[in-house]
Amino acid sequence: MKTKLNILFLASWFPSKKNIFDGDFVERHAKAVALYHKVTVIYVVGLDNISDVKREEEEIDGLKITRIYFLSKNKLANQWTKFRLYLKEINKYKRFDLIHVNVTYPVGLIALYFKLKNRIPYVITEHWTGYLPQDPSKISFTKSFLTKQIVKNASYLLPVSESLGNAINHLGYNCKTKTIRNVVDFKVFNFNNVESNSVFKFLHISNLTFQKNCEGILKVANRLWNEGFNFELHLGGNGDLKPFQEYKASSIFADNLCVFGSLSQQEVAEKMNQANAFILFSRFENQPCVQIESFACGLPVLASDVGGIKEVFPIGFGRVIESENEEELYSEMKNFLENKIELKSKSEIHQFAKDNFSMKKIADDFEEIYNEVLE
CATH class of the missing domain: 3.40.50.2000 (Glycogen Phosphorylase B;)
Structure with a gap:
């Protein structure tokens, strides 16, 4: 019988009131891990037209999800507010055995902080196409520097494709790497009701x-x-x-x-x-x-x-x-x-x-x- 671990999922993207589709693949990964372990997802995101910080909790398939909303301002103010709210929420818990980061930047900075402060190891699952040479997105010097620190201190980098892992390592963000793919929910996706088409x-x-x-x-x-x-x-x-x-x-x-x-x-x-x-x-x-x-x-x-x-x-x-x-x-x-x-x-x-x-x-x-x- 497997020993149940306390796993903290931190995600740069996750379904929320801001965007119900954002990072839905991260939610499916969290549900998969929750088959064996106690998983807590904490997601902090800024919203327009909100008067005060709002905290919402729900439990889905044994997965505990806490979403914290705050009034979105400018980019720098938002990052500081997120950092402060993440720390406040995570410190309510006694201890996590491991932190699972999803999309390295910016939320990986939280995992890096808790590794340096409390010696909690973390792994990273990466989905962002921005590391691929075909993606027109540009990575700023600051983002590149911080991402390298986050990846360097991770125990594992877990890209969802081999090509993404190769692209990340080619940029010099070196870490022990293994590909772990996305998840399909077979309660939903099957071919039990296939229709034949005349066209x-x-x-x-x-x-x-x-x-x-x-x-x-x-x-x-x-x-x-x-x-x-x-x-x-x-x-x-x-x-x-x-x-x-x-x-x-x-x-x-x-x-x-x-x-x-x-x-x-x-x-x-x-x-x-x-x-x-x-x-x-x-x-x-x-x-x-x-x-x-x-x-x-x-x-x-x-x-x-x-x-x-x-x-x-x-x-x-x-x-x-x-x-x-x-x-x-x-x-x-x-x-x-x-x-x-x-x-x-x-x-x-x-x-x-x-x-x-x-x-x-x-x-x-x-x-x-x-x-x-x-x-």
Whole structure:
């Protein structure tokens, strides 16, 4: 029987009133660890239009979550307020055996403080694409210096993809590294209610940003419609829908384009079960949750060869193409429509996802790291 540890999860991103989708993958990691241990998540975030500090607690699946909100001001004031509120909240607890940081900066500074002060070890799970050379984000000198100190003092760096770990170490943020992937909730994502379609359905779900290259998907889809191919493109998510709604309003192919907004996880799974293929034409990625959630639903994927996508993409699960290569996207979408792609069965695709991304599998991976650190 495993000894239950007291684990503190600190996250730079986490679902909250500010953004219910922010860091939802961190929440799933915390739920996985909570299968074996007592996990406390503390998340401090600034809000506009709040008069005083507000503290909220909830418990989900044995996971204790404390969210603390404060009035957002300027960047420097916010960082100081966050630091003070984190310290006040964490000091209410007797002791944590280990701190698990999620997204190194800035919350890793809290873990570094408690390691230096109370000798509590910490590990880091990293999700941020900003370390990748394809991401246009710029890392300031101050952020780079502080991040190096945080990573250097961590017991382990646990990126969600090998490519991300290599990129971080290439920047000189050196630490013992092991890849531990994202989690799929198989209570939600499965293929028990698969629908057969009279018309082929491509699906894309994301935050609809520059990173996801939705305009490229739409451009290729428009070309195929003009050539007489009959299919539907379902495109949406928790981003700016206006450009796609405007296109739909003026297009002669409006009936073939379905634009939708934010979805719950259950609704995402339903969309996946209604589709024939998922498209992910990203310019850069780490290890996208929608890829492995599609696999959990037995849904083949057509994706860019960026980040960690190819690391977990067996033959027969769809196609991997060059990023921003619209000619290649066109060719492979056409192959899907003409049934020229050999695919594994839905049950085989689903089983691969279950073997590699279940909560128990990820919990076991973290357990191995925790035990090594605490020995």
